[in-house]
Amino acid sequence: MLSAAFAAGIAYGGNAGAAPDLKIALIAGKTGILESYARETETGFMMGLEYLTGGKMEINGRKIKVIVKDDQGKPDLGRTLLAEAYDDKVDIAVGTTSSGSALAMLPVAREYRKVLVVEPAVADEITGARWNRYVFRTARNSMQDALAAASTLKSGSVAFLAQDYAFGRDAVKAGKEALAATGSKAKVVHEEYAPVAATDFTAPTQRLFDALKDKPQPRILAIAWAGPNPMNKIADMKPERFGIALAPGGNLLPVMKTWKAYAGTEGTIYYYYGFPRNKMNDWLVAEHMKRFKAPPDMFTAGGMSAAGAVFAALQKVPSADSEQLVAAMEGMSFESPKGTLSFRREDHQALQPMYHFRIRKEQKNEWDLLELVREIPAAELPLPVRNKR
Known part of the structure; x- marks a missing residue:
């Protein structure tokens, strides 16, 4: 039996009288x-x-009841909590944060024949080799990140620094494949994997510098990192001595605030609050500023995208019948802060734009961090189908 701490959820919503709640x-x-x-x-x-x-x-006419459960990033717990939720007759599930935990949850969705909307985990296997028909993903995947980054690099030399777990290794694998898929002539010369919670990057960074310093220009050190980003520590080692430029992926706003010293550095990102122009994003930015005194971050936008998919699906299928939901969601479009997104029929991956950014030189306030170089449309990201459906 699960302990009370594991089993307890936070419930939002209430009784709708004769109409049962949507859980x-x-x-x-x-x-x-x-x-x-x-x-x-x-x-x-x-x-x-x-x-x-x-x-x-x-x-x-049916009240919404949201039950929040903490899987602590642990695959075994994620699997258990999802099974518990389905046993409790939830109509649809959303989650989770860690790719490892999300992958562990996929077979549970198949066993119970209930829809799971994956957000924000990004591992390619989720909509690839480990996918099943009850899995839909509103989050972007590693390959979408990689294709966006590759679209900005046409030649030169690339080395990667990533975390030594599913996200990091997936990101580097996708990065190499994306360079080939976009026709880039850039060559990957080295890969470094550091512990997830690493704080000292001296040795791996020196190896990256040694691998890049004599290679053709431009020399790019690409960083794929979740959580506190090592960019500042790497920059302190002065990569410019060797003609090496850093290429950070997008990160949380508090992390990117520390990048002001690297104005002009370019990268690609899934979402930045100032880039999309649509009613939903305008509302999100205004309301988030009002409530939290800060703009929404990328995972806030991801959560809102998942809500858009769940709302659209349950509108189409008022009964919340699983098989009808699957049929309705294949190819379904839904609102998100990035505009209208669509689930691809073949693998249920949400197709979406990405953004090429430059760190601002002149920042008007503490959150005026990035300027848009270009929105990269989903149509320009040749995302392969890998689920062998």
């Missing part, structure tokens, strides 16, 4: 290194439902 499980890694991602996902999900329901928190 949604939101599983997130609220404890551990990815806690901030989980917190943002929950905030975005609840704000998304608020926006889409006009504050009523109901769909087709």
